[in-house]
Amino acid sequence: MGSGAAGGGDGGAPRGRTTFATAGGSARLVLGRRRAGWPGPTPPEQVLALADAMPKRYRVLVLLGAAAGLRQGEAFGLALDRIDSELGMITVNQQVVVIDRRPVLASPKTSASVRDVPMPVFLSDAIDEHAQALQLDADAVLCRTPRGGLLRRDYYNKRIWKPAIKAVGLPEDTTFHDLRHTFASTALAGGVPISEVSRWLGHKSITTTVDLYGHLVPEAGGRARDALDKAFGLALGVPSKCPDEEG
Structure with a gap:
């Protein structure tokens, strides 16, 4: 098994177009105007199109945000040995932070951020496919640069994220954090208690979750x-x- 440094480069890496193909067939999708104070969840079709617009080695990061609610640094630091495919759970207990201008693995800032998150089958399948394609070791961090380094937020946002959101027609102020809104709103729409969603998001207080998403559960x-x-x-x-x- 490789160390995870294998795979295509950032700019010239092959970009698969079959795994996350959408029914509409259009490569350019437009997100509706967002209400003040609420960025609005990115629909699943746009999430998949965004993943497809990424270099192949980084596509799974989009799904970790939208389908598991991970923060960007948490997605950057997720390793294969934190994933339990049998139970369908992801353990979030490390993240990538920058110290002295170098990205390093570190524990989350708060105890609430250390958590187990449910993993849908399609995400589990995508992770398996990703790990096999890059020949990752059992404890390897999922996504690294082509040279094997940990991802830096500034590098990823400028070189990977911005070109991808432009390619699929998302607003230029769309952030990785917006993917967490998709996770939360989808779970709430399915009837999941907001207390559980709050725990999976790693919020220190449920008040934060209610302030952000309380309006999505008026039927309560x-x-x-x-x-x-x-x-x-x-x-x-x-x-x-x-x-x-x-x-």
Whole structure:
């Protein structure tokens, strides 16, 4: 097995177009205007198009942000031995930081950032494909430069990220952090409790999560009313009027 330094270069690396092909067939996608204070989640089709616009060795980073909610430094520092394919979980306990102008692996800044995150099957498959293509060792960091170095945020953002978002027509102020919004909004739309989403995002306080995403779960009030009507209706002898019991 190689050390992870194999693979194509940044500018001239082959860029596969089959793994994340979208149904629309258009390479240029446009994100709708974003509300003030809320960048808006990047739709799955655009996430996949963005991944395809990356040099192949960096595509999985986009999926780690959008499908697992990792921060940029956490995605840069993720190693294969932190991934449990059988349980479908990713352990986040290291990140890449710059010290004395050199990127190094370090622990997250807060205890809340050390966490286990659920890994969807398509992300697990993408990681396996990535590891096999680069012949990574079992404990190798997933994404390194062609020379085997750890990624620097300034290098990645300028040389990899900016050209890719331009290629797919995303706003020029789109950041890697916006991918976390896709993860959070998708999980919440699927009915995942916001407390779980908060933990998976590594937020120190659930207040942060509620401030960012509370507006995405307005149906919670309706569910609470239905539950209370049902519970107290039994005690009051009043027939339940919950929508899910009508018919």
